[in-house]
Amino acid sequence: MNTTDFLPLTRPDIDEDTIAGVVEVLRSGWITTGPWNTKFEQSLSEYFGGRQVRTFNSGTVTMEVALRMLGVGPGDEVITTPLSWVATANVVLAVGATPVFVDIDPITRNIDTAGIEAAITPRTKVILPVHLAGLPCDLDAIFTLAQRHGLRVLEDAAQAIGSTWRTRRIGSFGDYSSFSFHPNKNATSIEGGCLVLPPDADPGLVERLRLQGVRRFGLDGMDVDVLGSKANLTDVAARVGFGQMQRVDGFNRRRTALAQAYFALLDAFGLPARGVQLPVRDFESSNWHMFQIVLPAEVQRAAVMQALKDRGIGTGVHYPPIHLFTMYRKLGFEPGQFPHAERVGTGILTLPLFPAMRDADIARVAEALSTVLREFGL
Ligand SMILES: *Cc1c(COP(=O)(O)O)cnc(C)c1O
Numbered sequence: 001m002n003t004t005d006f007l008p009l010t011r012p013d014i015d016e017d018t019i020a021g022v023v024e025v026l027r028s029g030w031i032t033t034g035p036w037n038t039k040f041e042q043s044l045s046e047y048f049g050g051r052q053v054r055t056f057n058s059g060t061v062t063m064e065v066a067l068r069m070l071g072v073g074p075g076d077e078v079i080t081t082p083l084s085w086v087a088t089a090n091v092v093l094a095v096g097a098t099p100v101f102v103d104i105d106p107i108t109r110n111i112d113t114a115g116i117e118a119a120i121t122p123r124t125k126v127i128l129p130v131h132l133a134g135l136p137c138d139l140d141a142i143f144t145l146a147q148r149h150g151l152r153v154l155e156d157a158a159q160a161i162g163s164t165w166r167t168r169r170i171g172s173f174g175d176y177s178s179f180s181f182h183p184n185k186n187a188t189s190i191e192g193g194c195l196v197l198p199p200d201a202d203p204g205l206v207e208r209l210r211l212q213g214v215r216r217f218g219l220d221g222m223d224v225d226v227l228g229s230k231a232n233l234t235d236v237a238a239r240v241g242f243g244q245m246q247r248v249d250g251f252n253r254r255r256t257a258l259a260q261a262y263f264a265l266l267d268a269f270g271l272p273a274r275g276v277q278l279p280v281r282d283f284e285s286s287n288w289h290m291f292q293i294v295l296p297a298e299v300q301r302a303a304v305m306q307a308l309k310d311r312g313i314g315t316g317v318h319y320p321p322i323h324l325f326t327m328y329r330k331l332g333f334e335p336g337q338f339p340h341a342e343r344v345g346t347g348i349l350t351l352p353l354f355p356a357m358r359d360a361d362i363a364r365v366a367e368a369l370s371t372v373l374r375e376f377g378l
Contacts, residue, residue, distance in 0.1 A: 009314040010354045012183045018243030025239045033232040040238040043245045049172035052197040054206045059158045059180025059193035060087040061231040065209045066154045066176045067095045072125050080128040081111040082321045082341040089322045103338040113141035126152045131160035134289035139165045159289040162252040171196045187248040189241030254355040255288035265366035274378045295347040299376045307372040321345040
């Protein structure tokens with residue numbers, strides 16, 4: 001196999017118009033936050049039903065600012081899932097608060113909403129659900145609980161741009177919603193993120209938290225009244241993100257069609273009967289950010305990944321459970337606390353899925369996976 005045939009796990013799709021637009025920005029004399037950032041924020045606001053949106057230079061800092069907007073700090077608890085990118089829990093620690101994990105539902109792989117209520121204490125401030133792989137969490141259950149207990153909700157929608165809950169786009173309703181534009185996400189600004197604000201949030205404060213807490217007035221006035229970050233998005237990045245927003249719905253439709261093709265072939269190869277768990281078959285509300293299978297406990301995931309790599313196919317792990325990382329173990333978390341997250345985290349494997357994939361690529365992955373798993377006795 002020639003290396004040019006390597007099929008990566010994912011690949012961003014930047015069109016020529018966007019590339020030309022980036023060159024124009026570079027030649028314009030204004031390359032950091034400016035007119036294109038404003039245009040990008042406006043296009044995002046339109047996408048999210050007219051709500052206020054502010055951009056950031058990462059999805060991580062976006063969530064951190066949201067927690068600061070919610071006044072979360074030392075002594076406060078934030079309820080979240082142990083099966084996510086570590087940023088989800090790291091931002092809770094970054095503001096001095098305590099992450100409280102609730103185990104996942106092993107079928108959806110999202111936080112098990114039935115377990116949230118038992119984790120609520122007088123210190124709980126925020127529920128931080130993650131729409132893993134773009135499959136929406138049960139937001140009816142989450143907002144009902146939040147209302148009953150006087151809690152706020154920050155959706156980690158990093159993977160969920162274009163996903164819907166009961167036909168409404170994630171981010172177009174609810175409380176705070178945070179998105180990421182990392183190159184692996186369904187829409188990218190190289191690096192970046194955005195925060196969709198609830199009506200009670202002051203966009204001016206969000207902007208100050210984004211940039212050193214600085215407030216300007218008049219021609220020469222400046223004051224700082226809050227400790228802000230350095231998290232503004234460049235216009236070069238914003239131009240890329242703006243170009244992606246014109247195409248994100250098309251990307252998501254293509255991802256959905258490719259996911260359906262995976263199911264048809266993996267079913268035909270009998271993978272579910274051979275002990276491989278496929279994702280939830282949701283072709284209405286998920287944006288198919290990832291197509292993830294869970295391997296049975298008896299096969300070694302790394303060996304399967306190596307065998308697929310040898311056949312020119314890239315795969316990934318999203319994610320090992322957060323509570324088992326050394327830093328979290330030092331905080332007192334232990335193996336066995338969240339058994340579903342541990343089982344799924346040990347067996348989960350992300351297969352290639354990106355809009356430019358051809359149907360033949362899906363067939364190649366499905367066939368290779370079936371062959372490899374047979375070699376491992378499945
Ligand atoms: C990507 C991601 C983030 C962080 O976004 P960055 O832009 O990489 O900082 C947070 N949470 C989840 C679930 C993610 O997938």
